[in-house]
Every structure is written in structure tokens, then in C-alpha cells.
Amino acid sequence: MSTDFIVNVEPRTDTGKGASRRLRHTGQVPGIIYGARKEPAMITLNHNELILHLDNEAFYSHILELKVGKKSEKVILKDLQRHPAKPFILHIDFQRISANENIKVNVPLHFLGEDIAPGIKAGGIASHNLTDIEVSCLPKDLPEFIGVDVSALEMGDSLHLSDITLPEGVVLAHTTNASNTVVAIHSKGGSDEEEETEESDEEEAEE
Numbered sequence: 001m002s003t004d005f006i007v008n009v010e011p012r013t014d015t016g017k018g019a020s021r022r023l024r025h026t027g028q029v030p031g032i033i034y035g036a037r038k039e040p041a042m043i044t045l046n047h048n049e050l051i052l053h054l055d056n057e058a059f060y061s062h063i064l065e066l067k068v069g070k071k072s073e074k075v076i077l078k079d080l081q082r083h084p085a086k087p088f089i090l091h092i093d094f095q096r097i098s099a100n101e102n103i104k105v106n107v108p109l110h111f112l113g114e115d116i117a118p119g120i121k122a123g124g125i126a127s128h129n130l131t132d133i134e135v136s137c138l139p140k141d142l143p144e145f146i147g148v149d150v151s152a153l154e155m156g157d158s159l160h161l162s163d164i165t166l167p168e169g170v171v172l173a174h175t176t177n178a179s180n181t182v183v184a185i186h187s188k189g190g191s192d193e194e195e196e197t198e199e200s201d202e203e204e205a206e207e
Contacts, residue, residue: 007053011041023044029046043068050092060108063142064077077094099138105135109133112150113151117152124155126183133182158185160178161179161180
């Protein structure tokens with residue numbers, strides 16, 4: 001995957017809650033870079049510039065170029081702390097990458113062919129139980145997204161993680177979750193599982 005995002009950051013020396021609070025008041029976001037067997041580095045970046053990047057879905061699963069002064073490093077976005085009530089970013093973590101070491105990244109799912117799926121044409125709706133999955137791969141193999149073909153699904157059909165075709169060189173980070181349902185098509189009145197649960201609840205209430 002090519003690097004399409006350039007993020008400008010500055011090194012910082014002040015640490016602690018007080019220092020971070022002062023940075024946020026000046027429109028800066030405190031952050032950290034770590035990994036690749038190097039010492040962690042404390043950084044700051046412009047909040048407005050970061051928000052523009054975050055509006056692009058690909059930013060979350062892309063190899064990013066972090067420009068620290070005159071130097072640059074290849075990284076991935078690893079963690080993001082948002083304000084619980086306000087549209088502010090409080091802190092951001094970047095992980096350095098090495099070309100020869102696998103990385104774990106959450107990659108978005110794109111559902112393809114919903115408009116022609118027999119189950120949808122019959123009046124059903126698609127429930128997306130997952131919108132992204134964590135994969136493991138070398139940086140060069142990192143996909144921007146993973147397509148999920150639902151064009152053949154009938155009413156009541158579903159796809160699980162084990163049914164998803166992953167790009168070459170990419171594997172699920174947690175194979176134990178392979179049975180998890182990714183997407184299902186059911187009637188607008190609710191899925192069969194939901195109806196069975198409701199009936200069971202009603203029977204328990206009557207008893």
C-alpha cells in the first residue's frame with residue numbers, strides 16, 4: 001500500500017495532564033509515537049488538520065507518513081481518545097512500522113452488491129454486525145478496505161468471518177472469531193433469532 005497521508009507533528013517535552021490541557025487550549029493534540037524497537041517519542045499536532053484526516057475512512061487503515069520536524073517516519077494510527085461529550089480529540093497514538101514485521105490493523109468492511117441481493121429484493125434488510133475487522137499482515141499487504149460480496153444472499157442468509165475472502169498475505173488477527181456473523185439479511189420485522197428470543201422472553205414472563 002502506498003503512503004497517501006502526510007501528518008505534520010512537532011516534538012514535545014512537557015508531559016502530564018496539566019501540560020496536555022494547555023496544549024489543547026492552543027488547538028494542539030498531544031500524542032505519542034512508539035514501536036519498531038525505538039524509544040517512544042512525545043509529539044503534538046494541529047487539531048484542525050487532524051480532524052480533516054480523520055474525516056477520510058482510509059486514514060484509519062493506511063500507512064501514514066509522520067513528519068517530525070525535518071525527519072519522517074512510517075506509522076499506523078493505533079489509538080484515538082475522543083472527548084466523551086465534545087467534538088475534540090484528546091490524545092492520539094501512532095505505531096511505527098517495519099517493512100519486515102507484521103502489523104495488526106482494523107480495516108473497514110465494504111458491503112458489495114446489496115442492491116441486487118435476492119433477500120433485499122424480496123423486501124429484506126441487511127444487518128451489518130461488523131463494520132471492520134482486525135487483520136494481520138506486512139505493511140506492503142495492508143488493504144485500504146475489505147470487500148464483502150452479499151449479492152447472492154437470500155432472506156435469512158448470513159455471512160461469517162470465515163466466509164470472507166481476504167487479500168493475499170492478509171489473515172484474521174484473531175482466528176477464534178472466525179464464526180462471528182458479519183452480515184445477515186432478514187425481514188423488516190426482525191430476524192428469526194430476534195423473534196425466537198422475544199418468544200422465549202414472553203414464555204418466561206408467563207411462567
